[in-house]
Amino acid sequence: MSVREVTVAIVGAGPAGLATSACLNYANVPNIVLERENVCASLWKKRAYDRVKLHLAKEFCHLPLMPIPPSLPRFVPRVDFINYLDDYASSFNVELCYNRTVESASYDKTTGKWRIVVKNTEPVLGEYEAYIAKFLVVATGENSEGVIPKVPGLDGFSGEWMHSSLYENARRFVDKDVLVVGCGNSGMEIAYDLSSNGANTSIVVRNPVHVLTVEIVYLGMSLLRYLPMSIVDNIVVLLSKLRFGKMSKHYGIERPKEGPFSFKEKTGRTPTIDVGAMDRIKEGKIEVLPAIEKIKGDVVEFEDGEKAHIDAIIFATGYKSTVRNWLKGGEDLFNAQGMPKESFPNHWKGKNGLYCAGFSRKGLAGISKDAVNIANDIVSSYTFDNCH
Numbered sequence: 438m439s440v441r442e443v444t445v446a447i448v449g450a451g452p453a454g455l456a457t458s459a460c461l462n463y464a465n466v467p468n469i470v471l472e473r474e475n476v477c478a479s480l481w482k483k484r485a486y487d488r489v490k491l492h493l494a495k496e497f498c499h500l501p502l503m504p505i506p507p508s509l510p511r512f513v514p515r516v517d518f519i520n521y522l523d524d525y526a527s528s529f530n531v532e533l534c535y536n537r538t539v540e541s542a543s544y545d546k547t548t549g550k551w552r553i554v555v556k557n558t559e560p561v562l563g564e565y566e567a568y569i570a571k572f573l574v575v576a577t578g579e580n581s582e583g584v585i586p587k588v589p590g591l592d593g594f595s596g597e598w599m600h601s602s603l604y605e606n607a608r609r610f611v612d613k614d615v616l617v618v619g620c621g622n623s624g625m626e627i628a629y630d631l632s633s634n635g636a637n638t639s640i641v642v643r644n645p646v647h648v649l650t651v652e653i654v655y656l657g658m659s660l661l662r663y664l665p666m667s668i669v670d671n672i673v674v675l676l677s678k679l680r681f682g683k684m685s686k687h688y689g690i691e692r693p694k695e696g697p698f699s700f701k702e703k704t705g706r707t708p709t710i711d712v713g714a715m716d717r718i719k720e721g722k723i724e725v726l727p728a729i730e731k732i733k734g735d736v737v738e739f740e741d742g743e744k745a746h747i748d749a750i751i752f753a754t755g756y757k758s759t760v761r762n763w764l765k766g767g768e769d770l771f772n773a774q775g776m777p778k779e780s781f782p783n784h785w786k787g788k789n790g791l792y793c794a795g796f797s798r799k800g801l802a803g804i805s806k807d808a809v810n811i812a813n814d815i816v817s818s819y820t821f822d823n824c825h
């Protein structure tokens with residue numbers, strides 16, 4: 438097995454890994470990024486549906502040291518964001534090691550270093566490499582793997598089903614009865630996409646959810662700079678009521694009792710940003726249904742006893758972190774679900790040179806903060822080590 442010694446090993450070449458590497462390069466700290474796919478930003482290049490745009494205005498989405506070009510629209514489309522990330526990686530000379538799946542990482546007390554074992558998946562499948570690093574940055578994402586809930590009878594479902602991360606567009610679903618499960622951003626946007634492109638679409642909504650517009654979120658985020666969260670929450674809910682009215686009456690959807698920003702802080706669940714699905718629900722073009730009870734053949738039964746013939750199910754039921762599958766130790770930093778134990782802003786640093794970037798549930802703005810904090814922290818101990 439080949440062994441390579443590096444100062445900092447970063448796992449994952451999404452925005453979090455790229456941002457951390459850029460900040461380290463800027464400070465002349467040697468580092469590499471290990472990525473299982475053959476591209477950077479794979480979530481955006483391979484796992485996002487065609488019509489996706491950044492939901493947040495661009496001033497909340499840039500990475501450290503490089504603004505998003507002023508020529509781009511306030512809500513940046515997917516391709517432009519991908520170009521920005523590619524530019525970012527090359528501008529800061531990020532050293533990307535592709536086709537490298539990290540299978541384990543453990544801390545060696547005697548050397549005081551991390552040993553990272555990587556499977557090289559291309560061009561020589563199955564070849565292993567080891568990397569020895571003083572610092573290990575986990576940047577594998579909150580969204581590493583799609584979650585599909587256990588549904589009785591799903592195995593025997595005669596139609597097609599998939600996780601939302603594999604949904605590309607409505608082409609295959611024209612004239613089909615399609616059920617979308619989940620009313621987060623992915624679920625509502627996919628339901629809209631299906632319904633406005635010829636699929637007979639229904640959506641399962643199980644929990645209360647805040648539905649806002651991009652403009653309301655933008656206003657709320659801007660106000661948060663000057664006003665306390667409770668006041669901003671009240672303003673935002675008022676605007677949502679003006680826009681959508683009584684949600685349970687018109688849409689069959691409940692609002693949570695807490696306001697959107699406090700709800701997000703408490704539960705980690707982001708408000709859903711409407712891209713047009715709400716109007717289609719109100720017009721009766723998208724049907725809102727309760728949780729699935731069971732599936733028999735091509736018939737889905739719901740909790741209220743209703744039954745419907747369904748050709749395809751898209752599970753927009755979220756993602757999970759997978760760091761626990763490969764990281765040995767690090768219990769000081771991560772819980773059993775692979776999310777930080779400490780809450781924001783104390784979530785990013787563990788013991789023995791272990792860090793995590795991109796796990797604060799605060800989107801790209803949170804990622805930028807993590808990258809800067811981690812790089813500064815490494816710079817101070819690295820410089821210190823080198824002078825003594």
Ligand SMILES: Cc1cc2nc3c(=O)[nH]c(=O)nc-3n(C[C@H](O)[C@H](O)[C@H](O)COP(=O)(O)OP(=O)(O)OC[C@H]3O[C@@H](n4cnc5c(N)ncnc54)[C@H](O)[C@@H]3O)c2cc1C
Nearest residue numbers: 449451452453473479480491492538539577578795800801
């Ligand atoms: C559909 C969708 C839309 C979103 N829209 C927005 C938005 O508008 N604004 C916003 O702020 N946030 C948004 N987000 C949040 C999103 O999580 C961030 O934008 C961002 O992509 C997360 O970056 P990351 O680097 O933490 O993780 P990721 O982008 O998921 O990158 C992690 C990388 O690690 C790699 N990896 C995982 N495991 C291993 C392993 N064992 N070995 C090697 N490599 C590995 C993966 O292949 C991946 O490339 C959205 C998320 C989704 C799913």
Ligand SMILES: *[C@@H]1O[C@H](CO)[C@@H](O)[C@H](O)[C@H]1NC(C)=O
Nearest residue numbers: 474475534535536558559560
């Ligand atoms: C990664 O794999 C792809 C094929 O999937 C190949 O074209 C590319 O050269 C590989 N990159 C590295 C760095 O091995």
Ligand SMILES: *[C@@H]1O[C@H](CO)[C@@H](O)[C@H](O)[C@H]1NC(C)=O
Nearest residue numbers: 614615637638639724745746
């Ligand atoms: C659309 O799907 C629903 C089930 O979700 C079904 O009740 C309805 O009959 C379907 N409509 C058409 C026109 O097929």
